[in-house]
Amino acid sequence: LEWVPQYGIDKFKFDLLAGITIASLAIPQGISYARLANLPPIIGLYSSFVPPLLYAVFGSSNNLAVGTVAAASLLLASIIEDEVSPEDNPELYLHLFYTAAFFTGIFQTALGVFRLGLIVDFLSRSTITGFMGGTAMIIIMQQLKGLLGMKHFTSKTDLISVVGSIFKYRHEMAECNSRRMLHLVLVLQ
Numbered sequence: 001l002e003w004v005p006q007y008g009i010d011k012f013k014f015d016l017l018a019g020i021t022i023a024s025l026a027i028p029q030g031i032s033y034a035r036l037a038n039l040p041p042i043i044g045l046y047s048s049f050v051p052p053l054l055y056a057v058f059g060s061s062n063n064l065a066v067g068t069v070a071a072a073s074l075l076l077a078s079i080i081e082d083e084v085s086p087e088d089n090p091e092l093y094l095h096l097f098y099t100a101a102f103f104t105g106i107f108q109t110a111l112g113v114f115r116l117g118l119i120v121d122f123l124s125r126s127t128i129t130g131f132m133g134g135t136a137m138i139i140i141m142q143q144l145k146g147l148l149g150m151k152h153f154t155s156k157t158d159l160i161s162v163v164g165s166i167f168k169y170r171h172e173m174a175e176c177n178s179r180r181m182l183h184l185v186l187v188l189q
Contacts, residue, residue, distance in 0.1 A: 022052075026067065033068045036142060037077040038086040039097060044068070071135045074142070074157070076100050081155045147181060148173045 026048040034044025047068045055066040080100060086093040111117060141162040145153035150172045154165035 023049075026052075030068065033070060033073045035146075036070060036139065037073040037097065038081070039094065043094075043097075070139055071131075072104070074135065074138055076104070078155070078157060085155075147184070 027045065030044035030046075030048030031041045032044070033047070034041050051066045051068075055064070059066070076097060080093060080096045084093045084096060137159075138157045141157065141159065144150075144162065144166065148166065150166075150169050152165075152169045152172065154161045156162070
């Protein structure tokens with residue numbers, strides 16, 4: 001806390017602007033991560049604002065980004081959806097998600113206490129790049145349900161299951177969503 005005596009109103013202006021900028025990005029990001037995990041959007045907002053506030057009080061690094069990540073949302077959702085469907089029993093699904101998030105936090109805290117972050121240094125750059133690319137592909141495939149306007153969709157994340165689900169439930173695709181998809185593909189080209 002040696003920075004407190006040098007902190008003035010001029011630095012506060014920049015910190016306020018940075019906070020507003022980050023909040024404007026964190027709101028849609030939190031909602032989308034909650035959607036990835038089949039959770040209510042408010043849970044995504046909580047996960048976007050509570051961790052940074054806690055880190056502001058207890059943390060010490062100026063360059064650390066704290067909050068939810070897509071990979072964690074997908075991993076926890078895929079594990080829990082094997083046991084409970086979020087549509088069939090949303091309350092149990094939410095409780096299991098809270099429990100899994102709690103134990104994930106305990107595990108990450110233990111890794112930090114025992115300084116086991118150095119394990120990441122043994123992963124090659126191509127492994128990390130492949131993991132990030134795979135995660136991006138899974139996110140894209142899981143967003144097809146909303147993009148195509150389908151009510152039923154697979155919770156599995158492999159390409160064959162997703163394509164099979166699209167063909168199996170193709171009668172659910174609305175015509176306007178097909179046009180939207182065509183426009184999206186043309187714009188992205």
